[in-house]
Structures are given as structure tokens and as C-alpha cells.
Amino acid sequence: xxxxxxxxxxxxxxxxxxxxxxxxxxxxxxxxxxxxxxxxxxxxxxxxxxxxxxxxxxxxxxxxxxxxxxxxxxxxxxxxxxxxxxxxxxxxxxxxxxxxxxxxxxxxxxxxxxxxxxxxxxxxxxxxxxxxxxxxxxxxxxxxxxxxxxxxxxxxxxxxxxxxxxxxxxxxxxxxxxxxxxxxxxxxxxxxxxxxxxxxxxxxxxxxxxxxxxxxxxxxxxxxxxxxxxxxxxxxxxxxxxxxxxxxxxxxxxxxxxxxxxxxxxxxxxxxxxxxxxxxxxxxxxxxxxxxxxxxxxxxxxxxxxxxxxxxxxxxxxxxxxxxxxxxxxxxxxxxxxxxxxxxxxxxxxxxxxxxxxxxxxxxxxxxxxxxxxxxxxxxxxxxxxxxxxxxx
Amino acid sequence: xxxxxxxxxxxxxxxxxxxxxxxxxxxxxxxxxxxxxxxxxxxxxxxxxxxxxxxxxxxxxxxxxxxxxxxxxxxxxxxxxxxxxxxxxxxxxxxxxxxxxxxxxxxxxxxxxxxxxxxxxxxxxxxxxxxxxxxxxxxxxxxxxxxxxxxxxxxxxxxxxxxxxxxxxxxxxxxxxxxxxxxxxxxxxxxxxxxxxxxxxxxxxxxxxxxxxxxxxxxxxxxxxxxxxxxxxxxxxxxxxxxxxxxxxxxxxxxxxxxxxxxxxxxxxxxxxxxxxxxxxxxxxxxxxxxxxxxxxxxxxxxxxxxx
Numbered sequence: 001x002x003x004x005x006x007x008x009x010x011x012x013x014x015x016x017x018x019x020x021x022x023x024x025x026x027x028x029x030x031x032x033x034x035x036x037x038x039x040x041x042x043x044x045x046x047x048x049x050x051x052x053x054x055x056x057x058x059x060x061x062x063x064x065x066x067x068x069x070x071x072x073x074x075x076x077x078x079x080x081x082x083x084x085x086x087x088x089x090x091x092x093x094x095x096x097x098x099x100x101x102x103x104x105x106x107x108x109x110x111x112x113x114x115x116x117x118x119x120x121x122x123x124x125x126x127x128x129x130x131x132x133x134x135x136x137x138x139x140x141x142x143x144x145x146x147x148x149x150x151x152x153x154x155x156x157x158x159x160x161x162x163x164x165x166x167x168x169x170x171x172x173x174x175x176x177x178x179x180x181x182x183x184x185x186x187x188x189x190x191x192x193x194x195x196x197x198x199x200x201x202x203x204x205x206x207x208x209x210x211x212x213x214x215x216x217x218x219x220x221x222x223x224x225x226x227x228x229x230x231x232x233x234x235x236x237x238x239x240x241x242x243x244x245x246x247x248x249x250x251x252x253x254x255x256x257x258x259x260x261x262x263x264x265x266x267x268x269x270x271x272x273x274x275x276x277x278x279x280x281x282x283x284x285x286x287x288x289x290x291x292x293x294x295x296x297x298x299x300x301x302x303x304x305x306x307x308x309x310x311x312x313x314x315x316x317x318x319x320x321x322x323x324x325x326x327x328x329x330x331x332x333x334x335x336x337x338x339x340x341x342x343x344x345x346x347x348x349x350x351x352x353x354x355x356x357x358x359x360x361x362x363x364x365x366x367x368x369x370x371x372x373x374x375x376x377x378x379x380x381x382x383x384x385x386x387x388x389x390x391x392x393x
Numbered sequence: 394x395x396x397x398x399x400x401x402x403x404x405x406x407x408x409x410x411x412x413x414x415x416x417x418x419x420x421x422x423x424x425x426x427x428x429x430x431x432x433x434x435x436x437x438x439x440x441x442x443x444x445x446x447x448x449x450x451x452x453x454x455x456x457x458x459x460x461x462x463x464x465x466x467x468x469x470x471x472x473x474x475x476x477x478x479x480x481x482x483x484x485x486x487x488x489x490x491x492x493x494x495x496x497x498x499x500x501x502x503x504x505x506x507x508x509x510x511x512x513x514x515x516x517x518x519x520x521x522x523x524x525x526x527x528x529x530x531x532x533x534x535x536x537x538x539x540x541x542x543x544x545x546x547x548x549x550x551x552x553x554x555x556x557x558x559x560x561x562x563x564x565x566x567x568x569x570x571x572x573x574x575x576x577x578x579x580x581x582x583x584x585x586x587x588x589x590x591x592x593x594x595x596x597x598x599x600x601x602x603x604x605x606x607x608x609x610x611x612x613x614x615x616x617x618x619x620x621x622x623x624x625x626x627x628x629x630x631x632x633x634x635x636x637x638x639x640x641x642x643x644x645x646x647x648x649x650x651x652x653x654x655x656x657x658x659x660x661x662x663x664x665x666x667x668x669x670x671x672x673x674x675x676x677x678x679x680x681x682x683x684x685x686x687x688x689x690x691x692x693x694x695x696x697x698x699x700x701x
Contacts, residue, residue, distance in 0.1 A: 191673065
């Protein structure tokens with residue numbers, strides 16, 4: 001039996017970022033899949049240790065361009081966890097509002113990309129067109145369309161102007177109508193259904209075994225959601241459901257995300273309603289953080305994002321560890337991509353909404369024999385380039 | 394050899410006319426698709442600019458490829474399409490045709506797909522090899538349905554395989570006005586979608602899966618000719634449908650407008666199908682053509698035999 005290897009990556013139209021999957025195929029059926037991460041050198045955790053707490057919030061915001069407020073929320077949770085800092089009620093609503101708006105924009109972005117990956121460019125453009133008002137809302141709230149810079153230890157950076165709330169509500173209504181239309185169109189399309197139903201099934205057992213999180217797990221029937229399991233901010237004050245479906249295929253992952261958009265809209269509306277009446281400050285002044293450890297969890301659009309901070313009483317973290325949701329979701333390909341046609345495997349790769357730049361880590365290599373000797377990554381990279389150049393000749 | 398023959402082949406309705414009209418209609422396709430998707434779309438001359446720019450670019454031939462095959466494939470398929478457009482065009486515009494030219498068209502159109510396979514297989518690229526494998530499967534899927542579709546006008550015109558006679562048989566009534574004609578027309582439209590590898594049958598080229606498949610290693614003038622081939626098909630296939638089912642073109646007074654509308658309607662139908670469907674899997678395409686399209690066309694043939 002002849003087996004061919006199909007390389008998907010490091011640069012491939014399916015992946016917006018550098019990542020390398022090798023698909024072993026027999027004809028067009030995927031027999032095995034192997035993944036290699038480490039194509040992007042980040043070093044965010046290391047950089048965070050050389051910055052003050054407030055500065056490092058801006059830094060973690062830039063870990064990912066799409067979930068750019070989930071990382072800061074998880075980071076402030078971790079830093080507040082060290083000293084059990086309470087934040088004002090108004091700030092809690094604003095945090096939740098920004099977080100949920102981000103979920104809407106991220107899910108719409110994924111829906112568009114998924115459309116593009118199965119050759120449905122019209123869906124792509126429509127989804128992204130209806131994502132635009134969400135970015136306008138961000139601009140009204142924070143002044144930025146992306147990278148909002150809203151989070152601070154002890155509260156949020158900017159207040160939501162009460163005179164803008166009615167306008168925000170109007171945009172929210174408009175978005176809801178448009179998304180209802182697009183969800184109905186996607187749900188009723190027989191070709192789309194036949195293309196995505198039963199494709200790339202991740203069973204409940206596999207989802208638990210691979211510790212999948214977020215919509216990937218919820219589509220497989222695992223009701224896991226940090227917003228309900230460990231509510232912080234305003235999540236215990238608002239009413240919403242977590243969406244769980246049973247089949248675990250790509251279609252269900254789409255359905256979970258589409259329905260989650262409606263839940264997010266519900267939460268945003270409740271938050272905006274409360275912001276009309278809840279008064280008070282938006283930030284407690286935090287002078288210093290004592291020595292200790294803190295853990296912050298937040299349900300990012302892709303699943304649970306986890307930040308761990310250790311402090312020593314100075315104004316900067318001693319250790320800042322980040323675990324992004326894609327880090328646990330990407331290995332589920334091992335279970336969901338085997339034994340299915342190539343065309344299905346590739347949309348399955350995209351269906352967990354992988355974010356590779358969140359996942360990537362810089363690696364520090366230490367010589368086993370001489371532990372004090374650190375091997376320079378730059379030097380290694382140059383040596384490898386030279387080796388490839390020699391082989392090419 | 395007379396001058397007229399060269400004029401037919403090279404200027405009108407052959408290569409030059411088909412190429413220019415094809416690139417123009419290619420612009421219509423891109424513009425309408427863009428409006429579908431709330432985009433602005435490219436300027437009118439974009440396709441021409443793309444073509445001439447590609448002509449001036451470097452051609453990179455893969456080291457391990459079969460060079461002769463790699464280079465010859467786009468040009469042979471281009472010659473095939475120019476010939477097909479001449480055959481269809483002369484019978485549409487000048488009422489000149491020869492016995493059995495519909496069969497020649499069937500063969501030449503199949504050679505185009507074969508050339509895609511040869512060009513794709515000559516490089517040894519892994520994406521190209523999957524792409525040409527899919528092209529063969531797609532050819533197996535749509536070819537039978539396509540040939541059966543072509544049989545319907547043959548039967549309806551009283552078993553004439555001559556394009557001119559098929560046209561004259563439609564003077565009293567276009568074939569699309571009958572039950573068998575409309576079925577065959579719709580299936581023919583879908584077959585064309587597959588033959589042109591447009592969505593939902595964009596399977597061999599699937600950009601996000603196998604990176605344009607057979608055309609992956611092509612660059613420069615060779616790629617320019619593949620692109621031109623694609624745009625020329627925007628002329629050939631609608632013309633063929635108009636000829637076989639819709640009574641050809643007429644150029645008397647207001648009929649010119651009606652002729653242009655006929656052609657544009659078919660093109661817009663193709664664009665609508667292209668923009669409202671995701672790309673299907675190859676096995677779905679196979680089962681669609683073999684389970685539904687082919688039996689439906691067989692029904693159309695039976696209807697045509699009984700005169701419906």
C-alpha cells in the first residue's frame with residue numbers, strides 16, 4: 001500500500017499562520033496526521049517578566065489579534081487573585097461586555113473563514129460584513145477597533161459613556177437581525193449541510209481524553225465553560241445558557257458557535273441595560289501587589305485561557321505562564337482527522353478555530369551535559385539554514 | 394488553403410474574438426461575484442492587464458518535471474479551445490458547419506481535460522498529483538451526463554449531428570420550450586459548471602485544500618494561457634448551450650439585444666450557481682452526476698424520443 005505525505009504548511013492557504021501538519025494519505029483518505037509546532041518565535045512570557053504589571057497587560061493583549069481581550073482579562077484575574085482584589089460593580093459589567101463583544105466578532109470571523117475554506121466565498125464576505133458593526137461598537141466603547149486596552153488591575157481603563165448606550169443598543173439589535181438571517185441561511189442550505197454533517201467527528205470520549213475546551217468540547221457534548229463553572233466579573237449576574245450539542249462534527253461546531261453568538265448578544269444587552277443604572281467608579285486604585293501566586297481563567301472564544309502569575313512584592317511578575325485554548329484543541333486532530341477524506345480533514349483542521357500564535361512558545365534549550373550552557377536559538381536557526389543551503393546545492 | 398479559413402480560426406469567431414470576449418465576460422464574472430459579496434470588484438481592464446503582465450513574467454520549470462509535457466499542455470488545450478470556438482462560432486454566425494461536428498466538439502472538449510491531467514501530472518508535485526487525480530474523477534463524473542445532454546437536441550432535430558441542421562430545426566420552436574429541452578438545459582448548465590471547475594465543482598483546483606491543484610507549479614506565460622483557457626470557456630459553453638437549446642443568435646434589429654441577453658443570462662446563471670454553493674467533495678460530485686443527473690438526462694432523452 002503506497003502512502004503519500006501531504007504537507008499542510010508551514011505556509012498554506014488553509015492556515016493564516018505558520019504551522020506544519022503532515023497528512024499521511026492513502027489515495028485521498030487520511031491515514032495519519034502529525035503536527036509540528038514551533039514555527040513562530042514569540043517569547044511573550046519572558047518579555048512579561050521584564051515589564052511592570054500594567055505594561056504586561058498591554059503585552060499579553062498582543063499575544064493574539066483576535067482574542068485580544070481574553071488574554072488581558074485572564075491576566076488581570078490572575079494578578080487580582082494574588083491579593084484578592086475586588087473590583088467595582090460597573091467595571092465588572094464593562095469587562096463582561098467587552099469580553100462578549102469579542103466572542104461575537106471572533107465567532108463571525110471564524111464562520112467567514114470556514115466558508116472560505118470550503119470554497120463558499122459569499123458566506124465569507126457576508127459574515128465579515130456583519131462583523132463590521134461589532135468593531136464599530138468597540139470603537140465607540142474603547143476608541144480602538146482592535147486591541148482595546150480596556151483592562152486594568154482593579155477595574156477597567158475607560159468608562160462606557162451613558163449617552164452612547166442607546167446607540168450601542170441599536171447597533172446590537174441590527175447585528176442580531178443580520179446574524180439571525182445568516183444563521184438561517186447557513187442552517188437551511190442543503191449543500192452546506194451535506195458538506196459538513198458527519199465530517200471530522202470528535203467523540204465525547206476523545207474530547208475528554210484530549211482535554212478539549214471551548215466550542216470544540218461543547219460540540220462533542222462536554223458541557224465545559226469557565227463562565228458558568230467559575231463565574232467572575234458579571235457572569236453570575238447575567239442570565240445565559242451554555243450551548244452543548246452531541247455529534248461533535250464540523251456542522252455541530254458551526255451550530256454551537258452560531259448559537260453562542262446569540263447568547264453573547266443576550267449578555268451584552270443585559271450588561272448595557274445594567275450600565276444605565278449601575279453607578280460608581282470603574283477602578284479601585286491598586287498601589288502594589290504583594291508576594292504570592294495567582295491564577296486567572298477566562299472563557300476565550302476558543303475555550304479556556306489560563307494565566308498564572310507569581311509575584312515577589314516588586315512591581316513586576318516573576319513568572320507569567322500562559323496557556324491558550326488552541327494548545328489543547330490542536331492535538332484533537334489526532335482523533336478527528338483519521339480515516340476521513342482529505343477534503344474533510346482540511347476543514348476539520350480549521351473547525352477548532354485554531355490560533356497558532358497563541359499556542360506558539362519560544363524554546364530555551366539547555367545542554368544536558370553542561371546545564372549552565374544555554375544554546376542560542378538564533379545560532380541554531382542559522383546553522384539549520386546553512387545545512388539546508390548545503391543540501392540544496 | 395484560403396484566407397477565409399484563417400480569418401475564421403484566428404480572428405472571428407475563433408481565437409481573437411473568443412479571447413477578448415472571454416476576458417471581458419471574465420470581468421463580468423468577477424464584478425458580479427464582487428457585488429454578490431458586497432465588494433467593489435476589479436476595473437474593466439483588469440483581466441487584460443493580468444494576462445499581459447503574466448506574459449512578461451519569468452517561467453519557472455520544475456527541475457524534476459517532464460518538461461515537454463509541462464510546456465505543451467497549456468498550448469495544446471488552448472489550440473483545442475480555439476478550434477472548438479471556431480466550430481461553434483462559424484455555425485452560429487455564418488451557418489457554416491460540417492457533418493458530425495458535434496462529435497468533434499465532444500472530443501476536443503475532453504482533450505482539454507486530458508491536457509489538464511497531463512500538465513498537472515508532469516510536475517510531480519504532491520498537490521498537483523492529487524489535483525489531476527480529482528480532475529480524472531470529475532471527468533468520469535460529468536462526461537456521461539454531458540454527452541447525454543448533447544444527445545437531446547440531436548434527437549429533437551430529427552437525428553442530425555450537424556450544428557447547422559440543429560439550428561435550422563429550431564426555427565419553428567426552440568428546444569428549451571419542451572420538457573426534455575429544459576431538463577437537458579439545466580443538467581447541461583451543471584455539467585458546464587463541472588467542466589469549467591467552478592464551485593460547487595471546483596474540486597480539482599480547491600485553493601484552500603490543494604493550492605490550485607494541477608496549475609500549482611505554473612508561472613509566467615504558461616499560467617497566462619491556462620487563465621486565458623479558463624476565460625475562453627466562458628464564451629464556448631454558453632454559446633454551445635444557446636446553439637443547442639436556445640435557437641442560436643439572430644442579428645436583425647432588436648433581436649441583437651435579445652441575443653446578447655440570452656448569452657448574458659446563461660453567464661449570470663453560472664455566476665449565481667458559483668456564488669451560492671460551497672465546494673462539494675469529489676464523492677458527492679460523483680454520486681450527484683451518476684445518481685441524479687445521468688438518470689434525469691436519460692428521462693429527457695426518452696421524452697425527446699416521444700416528442701415532448
